[in-house]
Amino acid sequence: MKADCHMHMVLDGVDWRQAIHRHRQQPDRGWIRGVLSAYREQGVTYLRDGGDRWGVGETARELAPEYGIIYRTPLAPLCKAGHYGSFIGETWQDVREYRNRLACHRCHGADFIKIMISGLMDFDRFGVLTEEPLSDREIRELVHIAHEEGFSVMAHANGRSAEAAASAGVDSVEHGAYLTEEALYAMKENGTVWVPTLSTIGNLRGTGRFSEPDVAAILESAMENVALFAAMGGFLAPGTDAGAWKVPHAGNYEYDLLGECLGEQTSAILQTGTQRIIDKF
Numbered sequence: 001m002k003a004d005c006h007m008h009m010v011l012d013g014v015d016w017r018q019a020i021h022r023h024r025q026q027p028d029r030g031w032i033r034g035v036l037s038a039y040r041e042q043g044v045t046y047l048r049d050g051g052d053r054w055g056v057g058e059t060a061r062e063l064a065p066e067y068g069i070i071y072r073t074p075l076a077p078l079c080k081a082g083h084y085g086s087f088i089g090e091t092w093q094d095v096r097e098y099r100n101r102l103a104c105h106r107c108h109g110a111d112f113i114k115i116m117i118s119g120l121m122d123f124d125r126f127g128v129l130t131e132e133p134l135s136d137r138e139i140r141e142l143v144h145i146a147h148e149e150g151f152s153v154m155a156h157a158n159g160r161s162a163e164a165a166a167s168a169g170v171d172s173v174e175h176g177a178y179l180t181e182e183a184l185y186a187m188k189e190n191g192t193v194w195v196p197t198l199s200t201i202g203n204l205r206g207t208g209r210f211s212e213p214d215v216a217a218i219l220e221s222a223m224e225n226v227a228l229f230a231a232m233g234g235f236l237a238p239g240t241d242a243g244a245w246k247v248p249h250a251g252n253y254e255y256d257l258l259g260e261c262l263g264e265q266t267s268a269i270l271q272t273g274t275q276r277i278i279d280k281f
């Protein structure tokens, strides 16, 4: 089975503002159908959306069966006010408001919950994230509350935030730049699936937008961790983050990059990880 375990129907890989604008009045069903066709042509039968607050993933879920695709969406990702993610998600100020958001997501049919708990990589400075992550205590609380409500949890987590999320039993870690060995160990112990979205880094090479040596170093460190995590027996699943800048929908690049890390075991490892995602989400 071919899957993309992290993509964004609302985005187009070119310009996020214009992409969102396309759907602002209402989801552009013609455009969504075009993207679903492209996935079908690639033989993809499972898509897990990273979310948006304009109902684009929700519309895609409604149309996907016509394309033979199982489609899962968290509806809007949830991020803490003042932190990364508000361009695409819904914000919460405190735990009470987070609980209210979960209740709304339940009523509106979210398949799972996506939480944003860290910043992004600064692609000009290897090792640097754009902001401090949420506190470990807060991360654990977010995961526990969503689990109590019966949702699986996908976490956008770079750097040290991943360890707290994994210890709390988060179901998948997305991106996961600069994971420490402790974080990888916690993920392995808790059966967390790592979706490393290497495409979002690899596709920046040669674009001239960022420092090439830093982009190369970021990619190399992520690929080393993927190989290490696989050697530890951790779950890994393919997700492109399609729609992010320079990451087209329905591309094969993520498989190529993961293949470079995993070698002969690539398809066996990815099948196991993908099945875990499908079972949980």
Ligand SMILES: [Zn+2]
Pocket: 006, 007, 008, 050, 241
């Ligand atoms: Zn994403």
